[in-house]
Amino acid sequence: MDLNLDALWMPFTANRDFKQAPRLVSRAEGMHYWTPDGRQILDGTAGLWCVNAGHARPRIVAAIARQAAEMDFAPPFQMGHPLAFELAHRLQRYAPAGLNRVFFTNSGSESVETALKIALSYHRVRGESHRTRLVGRERGYHGVNFGGTAVGGIGGNRKAFGSSLSGIDHLRHTHDLTRNAFTRGQPAHGAELADDLERLVALHDATTIAAVIVEPMAGSTGALMPPKGYLERLREICTRHGILLIFDEVITGFGRLGAPFAAQHYGVTPDILTTAKGLTNGCVPMGAVFVQQGIHDAFMQGPPTAIELPHGYTYSGHPLACAAALATLDTFDDEGLLTRGAQLQSVLEDALHSLRGLPHVIDIRNTGLVGAIEFEPRPGAPGRRAFEVFQSCWDAGLLVRATGDNIAISPPLIVGASHIDQIAATLRAAILTLT
Numbered sequence: 001m002d003l004n005l006d007a008l009w010m011p012f013t014a015n016r017d018f019k020q021a022p023r024l025v026s027r028a029e030g031m032h033y034w035t036p037d038g039r040q041i042l043d044g045t046a047g048l049w050c051v052n053a054g055h056a057r058p059r060i061v062a063a064i065a066r067q068a069a070e071m072d073f074a075p076p077f078q079m080g081h082p083l084a085f086e087l088a089h090r091l092q093r094y095a096p097a098g099l100n101r102v103f104f105t106n107s108g109s110e111s112v113e114t115a116l117k118i119a120l121s122y123h124r125v126r127g128e129s130h131r132t133r134l135v136g137r138e139r140g141y142h143g144v145n146f147g148g149t150a151v152g153g154i155g156g157n158r159k160a161f162g163s164s165l166s167g168i169d170h171l172r173h174t175h176d177l178t179r180n181a182f183t184r185g186q187p188a189h190g191a192e193l194a195d196d197l198e199r200l201v202a203l204h205d206a207t208t209i210a211a212v213i214v215e216p217m218a219g220s221t222g223a224l225m226p227p228k229g230y231l232e233r234l235r236e237i238c239t240r241h242g243i244l245l246i247f248d249e250v251i252t253g254f255g256r257l258g259a260p261f262a263a264q265h266y267g268v269t270p271d272i273l274t275t276a277k278g279l280t281n282g283c284v285p286m287g288a289v290f291v292q293q294g295i296h297d298a299f300m301q302g303p304p305t306a307i308e309l310p311h312g313y314t315y316s317g318h319p320l321a322c323a324a325a326l327a328t329l330d331t332f333d334d335e336g337l338l339t340r341g342a343q344l345q346s347v348l349e350d351a352l353h354s355l356r357g358l359p360h361v362i363d364i365r366n367t368g369l370v371g372a373i374e375f376e377p378r379p380g381a382p383g384r385r386a387f388e389v390f391q392s393c394w395d396a397g398l399l400v401r402a403t404g405d406n407i408a409i410s411p412p413l414i415v416g417a418s419h420i421d422q423i424a425a426t427l428r429a430a431i432l433t434l435t
């Protein structure tokens with residue numbers, strides 16, 4: 001293929017290294033990608049945690065094409081179109097209890113910014129404008145915009161971009177290999193780490209804290225499952241101090257853990273919940289922020305002609321995205337995909353944990369259709385072992401995700417047992433080549 005690679009500055013990519021030996025895909029269907037020269041690649045990552053129903057599903061493709069012909073764009077400010085209302089109404093069916101108001105965005109990063117701004121603004125409309133602090137967590141990933149970068153807790157994503165926002169704090173992360181290595185499902189130890197929030201309350205006073213944002217399962221940092229009791233404790237502390245709890249479910253939303261949302265899987269309900277990715281099966285960029293009705297209603301005061309929330313995007317509720325999302329939800333429903341992760345959890349769990357004992361493997365963890373393998377960092381070259389496994393898997397026809405010293409697995413929810421066998425066998429062979 002005669003392709004000039006120079007002009008494109010690729011995101012989150014080692015550009016020079018990539019362009020020496022590009023990994024290109026040009027077609028996708030079901031559980032697979034194909035390279036431009038026709039090599040088949042098993043998708044072990046649902047694209048980038050988003051193609052939950054598998055690739056190129058005809059119903060979704062047709063819905064997008066139909067909508068593009070019917071109405072390509074509608075302005076979302078002071079105007080509306082039926083599909084956006086239909087989708088918001090439909091999403092109530094899947095949302096955790098009470099989270100029945102929906103604001104549309106175009107990405108996970110925008111969902112996070114929207115959630116943080118709603119939280120700050122909510123306190124203000126209630127006369128508590130002193131609540132301005134935002135609390136994230138170490139190793140958290142909340143996208144790449146300024147708010148998400150500020151509450152995010154992955155050092156490498158923060159250090160290049162100046163002094164960040166002010167008024168931000170972080171809870172400690174929950175990853176504890178000493179006590180929890182090789183846990184299946186939720187780790188037993190670490191609920192007490194939620195008490196870090198009490199420490200911040202003591203330091204700053206609760207009345208200065210607007211919201212805490214966490215991923216219920218921290219995905220991008222290498223699939224860290226919440227310790228048993230941790231989310232419950234965080235919920236309780238937030239409620240006691242009037243602090244809003246935001247769950248960032250950009251990865252966990254739409255079936256990844258075996259329930260529609262992690263909030264339902266773990267039985268803990270936040271005040272605000274961010275999504276994107278699986279909402280449209282990755283076909284058209286879209287995000288959605290779910291909000292407790294009471295929070296929404298607090299804004300619906302004052303003169304009815306006033307704009308209640310001065311926030312939104314040109315493409316909020318884009319017609320093509322709405323059409324894709326509605327067809328995606330139909331597909332999820334018809335095929336029972338939002339709970340399929342619960343049925344297949346033990347298959348993926350056994351397959352991944354069978355790799356325990358291989359050289360350099362220091363942890364394996366899993367829940368639903370997510371798993372991660374962590375490697376001992378190579379001295380002087382952190383992250384290289386995971387990257388080499390990623391490259392070997394690619395060479396052998398499997399796409400996995402390398403993040404730090406972890407390999408994350410998150411196949412489309414249509415995955416079958418034979419695909420899981422292939423994932424485990426390919427990983428085993430790749431790990432055995434590590435030095």
Ligand SMILES: Cc1ncc(COP(=O)(O)O)c(C=O)c1O
Pocket residue numbers: 106107108109110112141142143144215219220248249250251276277
């Ligand atoms: C938890 C979480 N929040 C936010 C984002 C950002 O989403 P996007 O890349 O669509 O902006 C991601 C992306 O992986 C994510 O995992």
